[in-house]
Amino acid sequence: MPKLAVLGGEPVRRQPLGKWPIITDEEVEAVARVLRRGKLFASMYSSEEVAKFEEEFAAAVGVKRAVAVSSGTAALDVVLRAIGLKLGDEVITTPYTFIATATSIVHNYAVPVFADVDPRTRNIDPDEVRRKITERTKAIVVVHIAGHPAEMDEIMEIAEEKGLYVIEDAAQAHLAEYKGRKVGGIGHAAIFSFQESKNMTAGEGGAITTNDEELAERCVSLREHGRRRDKPWYYHESLGWNYRMTEIQAAILRVQLRRLPAITEERRRNAERLSKILSEFDFLRPGYVAPYVKHAYHLYLADYDPGKLGVSKAVLARVVQAEGIPLSEGYYWPVYENPIFSDPERMPEVPFKVIGRQVRYGRGLCPVAERLCYETGMWFPGHMLNAPAEELEDVARALEKVARAGDELREAARKLS
């Protein structure tokens, strides 16, 4: 039996599985076009590529407006300011997410309240949202994690009943669909990220999408120091930022957007192949996909059963990675176990101390998310699904090798601990 690569054996593969990002001559030409034009900067008063990208992205999502910004994080900061959060307002969100979903709430002087997730999709559980609503709740930020849409019908129903804003964090969910509707146009507004790992990218970049024209204009203003299109540049009516996107970013994104449907379809086809491969193993199972969604596969989620192999998911990840397959542990802990939330000394004065309430975040708050993070939740990067289909067979070879490793696996666990 071949020796595990982590113990010095020959790995199943040496080449990366799936190259990312995909950059072609089209992107090179688009950048050259901007450089030849000699205008790199875009603003609310004048832009070529950014204005066209905003129109094209809005059309792709099926909304009235898209507002381009410098990152997904900037998009969250802006949209949460634009809905008018006040000091001490509560915003309900998910613990199974990237840090910016939660910190953008604090940057807007509001208090994040974490509602546990559905163990199957890892998305916020509408029943848990209901339980966390108080008279201070102002908004819900749902995340379509990995590219699997959250339960938007139930979320919108709760929001309507209680008069809350719903912001979709679709940073990982370009072109995902929920019951025939594209995400990004279901809540009151949504955000997208175009950072390097995302399904379309310019290295960095972000956008806000919405059907609310007034909200979109507030976002444009906040993106640009609180200015207004109908006033001179030195007129600043609100507390904004410089979160503008450049012409070069937009030119690249226009090309990437044209390629996105094909990239996404290929990921969906290869996800089915990967699910078939995983269904042969009892220790790593394909992640659940609801029958009424179209997944965007920023990530391919898989569920680990630590009891089957007798090693932790951290060990499994290291062993499989050594074989040349990029299996990841995913989020190591729920977002609220990062020191910025769990250590009261690190919390900013505003809003936590000003509101005169101690807010405690820590272990036990969301048991489902904690189990996912610590024991069972793993993922493969979505770009692996843009590798040639036959190369995915290497995943089967690597898992087969691990499944048969027996004592070697325990030796690896000792070595890695």
Ligand SMILES: Cc1ncc(COP(=O)(O)O)c(C=O)c1O
């Ligand atoms: C769920 C989620 N929200 C927000 C962001 C922030 O996007 P960006 O990296 O473009 O700032 C990310 C990026 O990783 C993300 O995954």
